[in-house]
Structures are given as C-alpha cells and as structure tokens.
Amino acid sequence: MIARRIEVERPKDVRTAGQFREWLGTQYPGAAAALASPRLKIVVDDEIVLPTASVSGAKTVEFFPLVSGG
Numbered sequence: 001m002i003a004r005r006i007e008v009e010r011p012k013d014v015r016t017a018g019q020f021r022e023w024l025g026t027q028y029p030g031a032a033a034a035l036a037s038p039r040l041k042i043v044v045d046d047e048i049v050l051p052t053a054s055v056s057g058a059k060t061v062e063f064f065p066l067v068s069g070g
Contacts (some may be wrong), residue, residue, distance in 0.1 A: 017042040018051025020061055039066050
C-alpha cells in the first residue's frame with residue numbers, strides 16, 4: 001500500500017514495533033487502516049515479533065499479511 005520499500009527516520013520516542021506501525025500510519029494516512037489490522041504481522045530484522053517488541057537499533061521493519069498455504 002505504501003511502497004515495496006521506503007526508508008524513514010524513526011522518531012526517538014517510537015520505541016516499539018506497535019508504536020512504529022501507528023506512527024507510520026500517521027505518515028501514510030491511506031495505509032493507516034491496513035497497518036492497524038491485527039492480521040498484519042510485524043517483522044523486525046527478519047523475525048516475526050509482537051507489537052511490544054523493541055525497534056531500537058533495528059535495521060529493517062516489515063509488515064506482512066497473514067497467508068495460508070497447503
């Protein structure tokens with residue numbers, strides 16, 4: 001919804017993956033509803049994390065929808 005890849009400067013008061021997701025929604029209002037979905041998985045430095053996980057020092061933060069397969 002936003003782009004395949006973007007680079008942003010994370011505000012210092014944004015410390016968790018959940019806060020980052022919320023902040024990103026304020027920067028890209030068209031994607032805010034999709035970013036707020038609990039079905040969206042947060043991946044920090046190639047590891048799926050909870051919204052409470054720290055993003056301090058993270059090199060990458062990614063968002064993926066749940067997928068199913070067989």
